[in-house]
Amino acid sequence: MHQLTNIDFRTLQIFLTLMNERSVTRTSLVVGVSQPAITHALNKLRQVFGDPLLVRGKDGMLPTERALALEREVKRFLDGVADLQAPLDTVDLEGLQREIVVTAPEYLEHLLLPHLARILRDKAPGITLTVRPPDQRRIAGLLASGEVDFRLGWVRDPQHSVRAVPLFDDEIVVIGGPDNAALTDPLALSTYMDLPHARLQGNGRTTSGRVIDEFVRQQGGELNVRIHVQGLMSLLGTLMVSDVVATVPRRMALRIRESFPIRIVAFPGALPPVRNYLYWHERTQRSAVHKWFRALVGEAAALVDAGASNRAA
Incomplete structure (x- = not known):
């Protein structure tokens, strides 16, 4: 993403809108700038990345493989900027539109996901939650890069750059x-x-x-x-x-x-005991969205804990 230093935020937002609308005309209406300005922004992106990014097709503009890979990076970059700009204790849940990526063993996914899905539906329907299987070898790098937001599980020796909060123990x-x-x-x-x-x-x-x-x-x-x-x-x-x-x-x-x-x-x-924790990278410690999601997982874990007590009884 070092090339993004040559591009302003507005151009990146235009790129994401183009990827969604697949039309210069519709993008112009959504963003609120002229069609020549949209075309100029696209040409600038093409020059920086050395790729056509979007090409004309039968039913609109079609993204290249480079554009599809770039889309995810740009989303993550702009989400991070939005987190930095947001008040530390304030999140606009109604207007929140983003993906949160979590790795979890099937055990924790099975226990927590029903509660998380219900809470997200009621409080933040614009959130897309993606749960991936654990990747023990790559998880430190995935958290550091932002490709993964959170890790659920039990880690006996987490890295110093990783923060954690306990959820519940098990046997x-x-x-x-x-x-x-x-x-x-x-x-x-x-x-x-x-x-x-x-x-x-x-x-x-x-x-x-x-x-x-x-x-x-x-x-x-x-x-x-x-x-x-x-x-x-x-x-x-x-x-x-x-x-x-x-x-x-x-x-x-x-x-x-x-x-x-x-x-x-x-x-x-x-x-x-099996000590289940939620882990995240130090760089997102002060992120308003991450702070909100950590509280959300804590709420879901409390529901799991209460449910297990009732089942045991």
Whole structure:
């Protein structure tokens, strides 16, 4: 984005409007400047980026691949500028139009997203929330660059440039199908290690997964992982018809049991609690929009916490 130093904010706003309207005439009406001024701005952008950006097509102007890639960068840049200009404790929720990108394991997405979706619908319908799978290797750079706004999960050693707020703790349990006779309560550690296990695939191991593997290795064993699945529904379908078990956070297990007759037993050993946090980069600490969204996630987490207490009761 170093080339943007040669372009004013107005030109960037014209570019985003062109990408949305795909017409010089309609862009002129939306922005409120003459068509020659719109054309001049587009020509300036073409010169700076060495690309036609938008070309004439049958049904209007068509963006090039460079324009599509640039659109996301320009949106993020202008959103950041808007955050800096906004009063620190004030957000115009009714007029807020932007995307917020969060990475989260499927477990937390499953628990928090219904609450977040309802709150966003009622308070900020202009927000687009995008949830991506965790990327353990790249997350620090993604937060620093602004490609990702927030990270949900459990990180034992976050970087110094990352801020965090706790959401709720959880504990690890073992689940299986209703006819899995080997899944006894209490469950012997030797039985647990011998049982066939299923695991959700992801972009690298989760912190809870690494904690479980470390514990099992300390006992001189190794989990008998027989199946790797892509999603929760596949995992549950497998548990229902086999002797396979899975090791998951209790809150997820309680939520699953509302729809599937799974068995839940305590983990056969002492593990540290699963500490779920919301993480963000230091550079967005004072952003009004980020501050508002952090409070929103806290509100959703409180609802999850209350719901889990009711289910346990």
